[in-house]
Amino acid sequence: xxxxxxxxxxxxxxxxxxxxxxxxxxxxxxxxxxxxxxxxxxxxxxxxxxxxxxxxxxxxxxxxxxxxxxxxxxxxxxxxxxxxxxxxxxxxxxxxxxxxxxxxxxxxxxxxxxxxxxxxxxxxxxxxxxxxxxxxxxxxxxxxxxxxxxxxxxxxxxxxxxxxxxxxxxxxxxxxxxxxxxxxxxxxxxxxxxxxxxxxxxxxxxxxxxxxxxxxxxxxxxxxxxxxxxxxxxxxxxxxxxxxxxxxxxxxxxxxxxxxxxxxxxxxxxxxxxxxxxxxxxxxxxxxxxxxxxxxxxxxxxxxxxxxxxxxxxxxxxxxxxxxxxxxxxxxxxxxxxxxxxxxxxxxxxxxxxxxxxxxxxxxxxxxxxxxxxxxxxxxxxxxxxxxxxxxxxxxxxxxxxxxxxxxxxxxxxxxxxxxxxxxxxx
Ligand code: PA5
Numbered sequence: 001x002x003x004x005x006x007x008x009x010x011x012x013x014x015x016x017x018x019x020x021x022x023x024x025x026x027x028x029x030x031x032x033x034x035x036x037x038x039x040x041x042x043x044x045x046x047x048x049x050x051x052x053x054x055x056x057x058x059x060x061x062x063x064x065x066x067x068x069x070x071x072x073x074x075x076x077x078x079x080x081x082x083x084x085x086x087x088x089x090x091x092x093x094x095x096x097x098x099x100x101x102x103x104x105x106x107x108x109x110x111x112x113x114x115x116x117x118x119x120x121x122x123x124x125x126x127x128x129x130x131x132x133x134x135x136x137x138x139x140x141x142x143x144x145x146x147x148x149x150x151x152x153x154x155x156x157x158x159x160x161x162x163x164x165x166x167x168x169x170x171x172x173x174x175x176x177x178x179x180x181x182x183x184x185x186x187x188x189x190x191x192x193x194x195x196x197x198x199x200x201x202x203x204x205x206x207x208x209x210x211x212x213x214x215x216x217x218x219x220x221x222x223x224x225x226x227x228x229x230x231x232x233x234x235x236x237x238x239x240x241x242x243x244x245x246x247x248x249x250x251x252x253x254x255x256x257x258x259x260x261x262x263x264x265x266x267x268x269x270x271x272x273x274x275x276x277x278x279x280x281x282x283x284x285x286x287x288x289x290x291x292x293x294x295x296x297x298x299x300x301x302x303x304x305x306x307x308x309x310x311x312x313x314x315x316x317x318x319x320x321x322x323x324x325x326x327x328x329x330x331x332x333x334x335x336x337x338x339x340x341x342x343x344x345x346x347x348x349x350x351x352x353x354x355x356x357x358x359x360x361x362x363x364x365x366x367x368x369x370x371x372x373x374x375x376x377x378x379x380x381x382x383x384x385x386x387x388x389x390x391x392x393x394x395x396x397x398x399x400x401x402x403x404x405x406x407x408x409x410x411x412x413x414x415x416x417x418x419x420x421x422x423x424x425x426x427x
Pocket of ligand 1: 135
């Protein structure tokens with residue numbers, strides 16, 4: 001099994017059996033695609049229903065980008081950005097030193113960020129993967145306009161055309177129209193899959209393939225999760241058990257979920273997690289506030305609050321049991337730093353003891369409820385499994401709160417105001 005879930009570190013004792021009936025009902029709604037937002041459940045069986053011809057094209061295009069460019073700029077925001085970034089950092093690390101560098105644009109209006117990125121690209125041979133389902137997202141559209149203009153000026157329209165890859169809706173939207181007109185190679189973000197549930201589609205898979213990651217193995221992980229997490233029994237289906245735990249805390253005065261990892265390369269997974277749960281559940285004045293921390297780094301900042309502050313949260317720890325790389329602490333003759341008691345020990349061991357010590361402190365002294373998710377080692381397969389695991393958890397969790405997990409009516413308000421202030425026609 002790829003993910004192990006421990007509930008024995010909870011301070012509260014949850015009567016899981018009492019949730020079984022509610023879980024059965026929601027599970028039937030999910031599997032029969034009959035609940036609110038049911039036209040956005042395409043992600044549910046995507047690991048077995050995805051377009052294999054397109055998957056092969058993704059592999060080919062990924063290799064082409066790898067072989068022909070120095071930099072790939074992934075241009076997107078929200079669900080069209082976070083999953084790709086999370087996966088790349090989780091699997092390639094923070095200093096990949098690869099033959100292809102992958103950077104991001106389209107996720108901000110910051111002129112400083114955009115200026116710096118364009119300056120950086122001036123002397124690079126770069127390709128663009130523009131990702132937007134609607135094709136009208138302003139952050140992405142502005143960045144893409146700038147990137148396209150720069151690339152065309154640099155290499156000419158014909159070469160630019162071969163360096164631009166668009167991931168968008170199959171038929172409609174501004175980006176689809178533009179791609180058809182310009183002749184870009186395109187990949188599909190299906191109409192029945194919302195952005196934050198799209199990481200296993202071309203949205204994530206093309207950047208992953210370009211990074212040289214094994215997307216077959218990632219999809220296999222998602223397939224195994226798909227099969228395993230159909231189970232209705234809470235004790236067997238860990239996504240449902242986790243969803244029930246989240247629901248219990250929402251209803252028992254713990255409105256904040258702190259998602260914790262012990263790996264800096266998982267910071268962006270925390271960002272993806274926050275979007276998935278925050279945008280799916282933050283509605284009708286309900287939903288847990290998802291937050292995230294990286295320990296031990298943040299034990300020296302928010303750790304104090306978690307241990308002793310307002311008792312508003314529970315923690316979900318994602319712990320990777322086996323790091324991909326080993327680093328041994330050296331012996332030092334003088335031992336002025338007093339570290340010789342650790343000489344010969346691996347940093348993985350130290351990280352694990354920090355985890356165990358913190359768990360004990362937070363649970364037994366701080367009385368903070370902790371759920372622990374263990375993953376033995378984080379490779380493509382396990383990450384594919386995890387992505388699916390969290391999406392399935394989120395669907396169950398939002399439906400338990402009687403919410404539509406797949407819309408985001410709240411984010412339209414700021415857009416309307418902004419368009420009005422910018423003088424867009426019709427606002
Ligand atoms: O999860 C979502 O649906 C959103 O975060 C979208 O992904 C985001 O707003 C970007 O939308 P689009 O892909 O249409 O540019």
